[in-house]
Amino acid sequence: MKPKVLKTERDYQAALAHVERLMDQPSPDEAELELWSLLVEKYEEEHSPIATPDPIEAIRFRMEQAGLQSTDLHPYLQSKSKVSEVMNRKRPLSLSMIRALHRGLKIPAEVLVQEPAAPYIVRRSKSARRKQKA
Numbered sequence: 001m002k003p004k005v006l007k008t009e010r011d012y013q014a015a016l017a018h019v020e021r022l023m024d025q026p027s028p029d030e031a032e033l034e035l036w037s038l039l040v041e042k043y044e045e046e047h048s049p050i051a052t053p054d055p056i057e058a059i060r061f062r063m064e065q066a067g068l069q070s071t072d073l074h075p076y077l078q079s080k081s082k083v084s085e086v087m088n089r090k091r092p093l094s095l096s097m098i099r100a101l102h103r104g105l106k107i108p109a110e111v112l113v114q115e116p117a118a119p120y121i122v123r124r125s126k127s128a129r130r131k132q133k134a
Contacts, residue, residue, distance in 0.1 A: 003035050006043040015040050052110065054117040055093060056086070062105045076100040090121050 001018045004011070019036045022028040053061070063072070073083045077097050085091035093101070098112040 003032075003039060006039050012040065012043045012047075015043070052114050055112045055114055056089060056116055056118075058107055058111045059087070059101065059105070062107050066105070076104050088121070089116065089118055092116075 001014070006012050006015055015036055019033065019040060022033045022036065059073075062068075063070075066072075070083050070087065071080070073087075074080060077083045077086055077100070082091060082097075086093060086097070093112060098109060101107050101112055102109045
């Protein structure tokens with residue numbers, strides 16, 4: 001099979017089958033395997049992009065992976081109350097929090113700076129609520 005830019009689903013399926021055949025060989029041609037893998041990867045990036053995860057969900061996922069509890073986030077989010085507010089979507093991540101989470105928990109910064117999938121819950125002060133009623 002001759003390498004070419006994959007433009008259709010049919011091209012993509014044929015390329016996948018070819019990669020599989022190459023991998024099944026006792027000693028595949030590494031250069032050919034790499035080229036076909038790049039062609040398949042490029043097609044997948046264009047036709048099936050993976051969305052960046054929600055920042056709060058990414059933090060929860062990393063916590064689960066590392067067996068962390070909410071108290072383990074204090075060094076990154078500065079206090080117990082801020083941990084609660086961030087994780088309950090009542091407070092957005094600040095730049096210093098993003099940097100700390102990126103350094104400490106190795107969560108990609110580009111994930112943490114994304115807008116969250118769910119909106120932040122904005123609570124108005126009592127005086128603001130009174131003014132709105134009047």
